[in-house]
Amino acid sequence: MATNIKHRKGTKAMDPEGNMTLSGHLKELRNRVVICAVIYIVAAVGFLTISDQLINFLTAMADGVYNFISIDPQEKLIQYFRVALIAALVVTIPFIAYHVYAFARPGLKKSESFFFGLVLVMGLGLFVVGVMFAYFISLPFMLNFMGTLEGADYIVQTTSIASYVSFCITIFLIFGAVFEMPLVVIILSRMGIVSPEFMRKARGVMIVLIFFVAAVITPPDIVSQTMVALPMCLLYGISTVLCKIFYKKPLAADDEEEEADQDDED
Template sequence: MAEEKEMSFLDHVEVLRWHLVRSTVAVLLFSVIAFMMKSFIFDVIIFAPKNPEFITYRFFCEASKYFGADGLCIDELPFTFQSLGMSEQFSVHIWTSITAGFIIAFPFIVWEFWKFISPGLYETERKGAKTFIIISSLLFFIGVLFGYYVVTPLSVNFLGSYSVSDLVERNIKIDSYISLVRSSVLASGLIFELPIIMFFLTKMGLITPQFLRKYRKHALVLVLLLAAIITPPDIISQIIVAIPILILYEISIIISAVVIKRERKKEKENA
């Protein structure tokens, strides 16, 4: 512990470098595995939201019928894929594999992050490593699933069906489609880490539950703007995406309050 406290800035940078190296190796390892599973990654996962029978479309269709309408039912998504660049498909394969590698390796990345910051934590806090990794990974994977099953199909359905004129053919570049899927999934996964981010910001003394409550209305505006960015420009999609983010914000307030309470308790015990 004493040696850790006496580490210079360059020593910390060196330690961080090795954490990043190990994390990168893990991502690359899983990326290679994903690369070799091309058919499953693309045909079963990536291109599934193009199918009108995708589970999300069927859910919204059944839901609309339950309320006496069928406006959310779709028979087809009127666009096709095309590849215009010589190396476009290979490039898409590479970047999709890396994205899959990052998602699968996320728990290990979180573990490496925890090992880097743990020397600056209390002994009781270090014992919470397993809980931290499980909760962080769980939130991330829930966010990824939310992005894949909610944000992606909403975007694909709206943008893939939208047309300014019947004279325009909907031939979508494969890179454009996969970029949409990739950004929707990763953005949602990282957004769902909001409670974890708030936990550390509270530990650093940068925010308080009072601050979060005071600026709740401002946060609502930011959430709506964020929902507008990652979803199609229709109000239903934005509300669907905004609701879980607002719930995460309220959870963050509770987490911040718990952290503050524990910090004050430790200060009294040490006084």
């Protein structure tokens, strides 16, 4: 009896050809979403217990430069919850990426499955590298520069903890996005939109653009701008190499070549 019930439950999720039905896909998606939600909730509760240490981790970059204050009665408590929820999201993202990959893998070809997995892993890895670069190199220089500006002696360098946390999160997101440049180039080259030749020809223009972007997102001193621009130039060089590896001609061009070959044979 139990065996028959199991068999019936399994057949409801499969069609006569052995493929999963829409209800089966929705059930699988629901289960994966529930798993990710549970992981996020558990991580959030765990990080709430050490939220003060997370705040200390962020403020360590500006130690001795700024005096932190809490303007509103609830501001300090809100920032504790804020950093805990963001930290929980960071921990949960790899699990979300895995479940996205596992859910999409059955419908992909072997080459597509490999490329999709590579994109997810590279995306996470590059974002982490960008955030680490911002935390250990860029942010300390920015904060020290802005905090040690010459001015009136009666101006005390203080900032609210909410403003400081927002500033740090913004910089982390900017640098995490900037370090995704190789991944973006890989995807565009795989689609045939960007070619190695284009990357070589645009090198001079891109270097100028990179230094302009670095000047916009950093304080107006040459040291900070250079420390941001040089890694971006290095990433552009890495992107050019990756473009050569992953470049794929547009389908239209491939079809024209096949038709030309057939005409030659005729």
